[in-house]
Amino acid sequence: MNESGMSAPVLRVEKLRKSFGDEIVLQDITFSVPEHTATVFIGASGSGKSTLLRCINLLEQVDDGVIKLDGADISAADVNPDEVRKKLGMVFQAFNLFPHMTVLENIILAPTKVQGIGQEEAIAEAFKLLERFGLRDKADQYPDRLSGGQQQRVAIIRSLARHPRLLLLDEITSALDPVLVNEVLSTVRELKGEGMTMVLATHEMGFAKQVANEVCFLHHGKILEWGPPEELLESPKLSETREFIRRVHEAGRL
Amino acid sequence: MSDNRGRGTGENSGSAPYDFGGAWQPSEIEIARRIARKKRNRKNGFIAAFSSLLVLGTLLVVLVTSPGWITLRDTFFKWAYGFEVLPKIILGFGTNATLTLIAGTSVALLGLLIALIRTSRSPALTPFRFLATIYVDVFRGIPMLLVILLVGFGIPALQLKGVTNNVLILGTIAVIITYSAYVAEVIRSGILTVHPSQRAAARSLGLSHIQTLRHVVLPQALKRVTPPLLNDLVALIKDTGLISILGVTDAIRAAQIQTAKSFNYTPYVMAALVFLAVTIPLTRMTDRMLRNSLERQNAQGQA
Ligand SMILES: Nc1ncnc2c1ncn2[C@@H]1O[C@H](COP(=O)(O)OP(=O)(O)O)[C@@H](O)[C@H]1O
Ligand SMILES: [Mg+2]
Numbered sequence: 001m002n003e004s005g006m007s008a009p010v011l012r013v014e015k016l017r018k019s020f021g022d023e024i025v026l027q028d029i030t031f032s033v034p035e036h037t038a039t040v041f042i043g044a045s046g047s048g049k050s051t052l053l054r055c056i057n058l059l060e061q062v063d064d065g066v067i068k069l070d071g072a073d074i075s076a077a078d079v080n081p082d083e084v085r086k087k088l089g090m091v092f093q094a095f096n097l098f099p100h101m102t103v104l105e106n107i108i109l110a111p112t113k114v115q116g117i118g119q120e121e122a123i124a125e126a127f128k129l130l131e132r133f134g135l136r137d138k139a140d141q142y143p144d145r146l147s148g149g150q151q152q153r154v155a156i157i158r159s160l161a162r163h164p165r166l167l168l169l170d171e172i173t174s175a176l177d178p179v180l181v182n183e184v185l186s187t188v189r190e191l192k193g194e195g196m197t198m199v200l201a202t203h204e205m206g207f208a209k210q211v212a213n214e215v216c217f218l219h220h221g222k223i224l225e226w227g228p229p230e231e232l233l234e235s236p237k238l239s240e241t242r243e244f245i246r247r248v249h250e251a252g253r254l
Numbered sequence: 255m256s257d258n259r260g261r262g263t264g265e266n267s268g269s270a271p272y273d274f275g276g277a278w279q280p281s282e283i284e285i286a287r288r289i290a291r292k293k294r295n296r297k298n299g300f301i302a303a304f305s306s307l308l309v310l311g312t313l314l315v316v317l318v319t320s321p322g323w324i325t326l327r328d329t330f331f332k333w334a335y336g337f338e339v340l341p342k343i344i345l346g347f348g349t350n351a352t353l354t355l356i357a358g359t360s361v362a363l364l365g366l367l368i369a370l371i372r373t374s375r376s377p378a379l380t381p382f383r384f385l386a387t388i389y390v391d392v393f394r395g396i397p398m399l400l401v402i403l404l405v406g407f408g409i410p411a412l413q414l415k416g417v418t419n420n421v422l423i424l425g426t427i428a429v430i431i432t433y434s435a436y437v438a439e440v441i442r443s444g445i446l447t448v449h450p451s452q453r454a455a456a457r458s459l460g461l462s463h464i465q466t467l468r469h470v471v472l473p474q475a476l477k478r479v480t481p482p483l484l485n486d487l488v489a490l491i492k493d494t495g496l497i498s499i500l501g502v503t504d505a506i507r508a509a510q511i512q513t514a515k516s517f518n519y520t521p522y523v524m525a526a527l528v529f530l531a532v533t534i535p536l537t538r539m540t541d542r543m544l545r546n547s548l549e550r551q552n553a554q555g556q557a
Contacts, residue, residue, distance in 0.1 A: 054454075057458050059454055059457065059458060081457075082457075082460055082461075082462050085457065085458055085459070085460045086460040088458065089458075090455075090458040092451065092454070092455060094451060096451045096452060096454065096455035097455075098452065098455070098456075098469075098470055098474075099474065099551055100473045100474050100477065100551060109459065109461070109469060110459040110460055110461065113461060113465055113469065114459065114460040114461055114465070115460075142550060142551045142552075144551060144552050158459070159459070162459065162460065
């Protein structure tokens with residue numbers, strides 16, 4: 001797959017396998033994400049996208065295979081997950097903001113508690129990010145008072161405040177009204193433009209086309225087909241891929 | 255103003271809905287609505303007052319006209335005598351209050367610790383998890399009176415060196431032992447109701463297990479179990495009276511002593527009123543605190 005880059009890829013996954021009980025959820029997953037690129041995973045619900053991202057984030061223990069971050073094996077038994085996660089940002093489908101904290105408190109939690117940055121510096125940085133994404137006036141609100149799109153943008157800011165090496169985005173627009181999807185997607189496009197390295201799972205084909213350097217089609221836990229977005233999305237080779245893309249089109253999400 | 259159904263903009267229509275510039279005046283419909291609402295509120299207030307008067311008045315009449323009313327009044331509601339013994343009861347209540355403070359604090363800490371152990375997954379804590387489970391099973395299952403008797407009379411009987419024989423201390427320990435088992439279970443259930451996705455979010459931000467508990471899980475869990483914990487606090491205030499069985503003079507015991515002297519039960523009623531004077535404001539205050547904090551956090555206000 002994407003093996004061309006001169007420097008080592010930010011993320012390299014080799015022959016990853018994961019099962020829950022008897023159900024094999026992921027097998028033979030191999031791909032690389034070079035710096036400043038985005039790899040997008042598409043696939044039906046239940047095909048294993050979330051599980052893959054959770055494995056990369058060490059929220060799940062893999063059954064086999066290797067995950068490397070900047071060349072270092074993070075799937076090794078003696079790795080401290082907390083140290084690995086300091087370099088990763090993850091945004092979830094359901095936002096997962098902390099409901100008992102204001103927007104600002106959500107954002108500065110990790111910088112102050114994990115990275116040991118001073119309160120004032122963390123707040124200044126948070127305000128800079130909020131300003132940039134047009135959410136400055138929401139700093140003192142509790143998440144429940146925000147629209148879904150605003151909540152998801154706060155969740156993105158919360159990951160960004162930690163300056164992650166790699167951002168994992170798991171269907172970040174699937175819980176949103178079509179109208180709100182755009183504000184979140186344009187945020188991600190902006191990040192891509194700034195050179196953020198990302199792995200995404202999404203159903204938004206149009207968006208995938210815009211931000212992806214590589215698209216992988218996940219089918220029953222295997223990467224069935226992969227390639228540059230124009231090729232994979234417009235002239236898929238396999239009938240499974242064609243079928244999936246046709247169904248997404250029918251659902252009106254292009 | 256025409257009934258304009260075509261297309262238009264804020265500039266040319268000049269009709270109320272898009273006239274952002276001028277000062278807003280409530281429309282006639284709104285004014286009529288406000289008058290109607292005011293009228294309805296006044297009517298509701300009148301109905302509430304009338305029905306309360308009717309019900310309470312009927313109860314009062316039934317009570318005072320009943321054949322035994324005079325005797326009842328003289329043996330239970332002899333206010334002059336009641337106020338005479340009130341200082342002694344309040345003095346006794348000092349014991350209940352002190353015990354509640356000491357036991358309440360210890361129970362909160364011990365209960366939290368047990369709950370954390372029971373919900374932890376660390377392999378190092380396995381034996382403690384096991385012990386904590388047994389602890390909860392045992393002390394939730396034994397009547398507190400028995401625990402008080404066993405600790406209060408049993409430990410002095412062992413004649414251990416360096417261990418206190420003070421029944422007040424032993425009684426308090428017995429109360430702490432029992433209540434910690436209850437409170438641990440309440441807190442544990444609160445911890446379990448925090449959705450795993452909250453933990454996942456915290457861990458993926460790089461927070462350690464302990465930090466996740468401290469900043470994400472516990473604040474949400476404790477807020478959720480505040481009402482049942484308050485319930486336990488009120489029960490604790492009352493149950494501190496149980497250690498009077500060991501010979502400690504608390505409010506109930508003080509009332510009992512007075513009653514034994516005079517064969518009049520008014521001291522019991524006074525003791526009841528003293529307990530109510532503390533528990534009712536406490537309940538109201540905590541209710542309000544909880545509501546305020548939920549209102550700040552939830553868009554839909556209190557449900
Ligand atoms: N914790 C779990 N325990 C058991 N099965 C799981 C668990 N998480 C996910 N699965 C299963 O793994 C499969 C892939 O799920 P998921 O990764 O969430 O798919 P996707 O994100 O592509 O919709 C599904 O069949 C799901 O039921
Ligand atoms: Mg998913």
